[in-house]
Amino acid sequence: MSANLPTTLEAAPYLDVSDPAFSIRSAEVMQAREQSWFARTPYGIAVLRYAEVNQLIRDQRLRQGSYAWPAHNNATGSFADWWMRMLLSQEGADHSRLRRLANPAFAPKLVKKLMPDFQQIADELIDGFIAKGSCEFVSEFAEPYATQVICLLLGLPRSEWRGLADLAVEMGLALGVTFKRDEARINAATDKLFGYARQAVSALKANGLGEDFLSSLVRANEENKEALSDQELFDMIVLAIFGGIDTTRNQISLAMDTFLQHPAQWELLGNDPELARAAVEEVMRVRPTVTWVTREALEDFEYQGLQIKRGTTIHLFSQSAGSDPRAFENAEFDITAKRQPHFGFGAGAHHCIGHFIARGDMTAALALLAQRVKHPVLAGEAEWLPDSGNTGATRLPIRFDAVARA
16 A cells, blocks of 8 residues: 555545635645545545546446535425435435336437527527627527536527526535535525426426427326326436536636637637537546535445445545546647546446537537637636535636638
């Protein structure tokens, strides 16, 4: 065992992830990663290196751990209830059942069919600001794009995007360290989002089922309500709305910020749109919006000499794993490099079910942006969510040289 691998909690570095000022990308985290493969936190332990994250994220002695997040915050109400019921928080047979029923709605063939729609949404949004040579990227592109994609999936008018986006922001407060303080706002937004889910299902049933995302879920419910109950159907739709808006908006804003710091890479992408798919993967390696995923120990066990007790919360730091020099000899941002898989969508049994859709819509967005928004630079002060948990920009003003639509 290497001398720099402490095998007791007391010997490990400490990271206060509960501090709103804590940054997942800080020198403190990088130093901890060099000292040890894990650190202590107020919420259990954090795993910092690629190899250990890669092993533990698939370890069957661990269950998905963020189900306990509302309890960590002593939170109650409609968000906490939904969080405990939804796919992400289920294990074993229930998780397998829900995932199997939902899989057809998230299939690659659906995404391929939707790519022209994704491109149309992106082009129309770019048309709205391209002549100015500047924009506030989050409010004028990332947020309406992510939300209009969800409207498309649910068969809702794209004009509904503003209301949905606002609810996703309010609901997203639950993923931060101010969850308890914002509980009333979070629960109110959750209730309204369930209203949207019911509205979408009612409209679809009135118009007849098709071969689209929402029809696939509703068909599974209608064919066997014991397999997918009404409650589980609405829970799944709310997860698709919330997860799709919140993570895609944040990830696209993180992508633009990353490219602002690497202008030569943006030029490469603009000259070769085929690199867009690789660009999505590379952005998610270096700047994932989901900066860590959580597991909980189902039993007592030993890992690399560390005694892990049943019930221990284990945070797998996808952010620090993605830049670990032990796994990436040259970890600098490079959309042409061949890389090991990142953990931006998780891995194992709880690998993000919507990853095909997210990869598809972000690929379409980055390809078109890089072709039409040339030489972007920051044009004012950016504003950010806390740099941990689920992160992203809330304001990102840019200016650029414009190119007309092809």
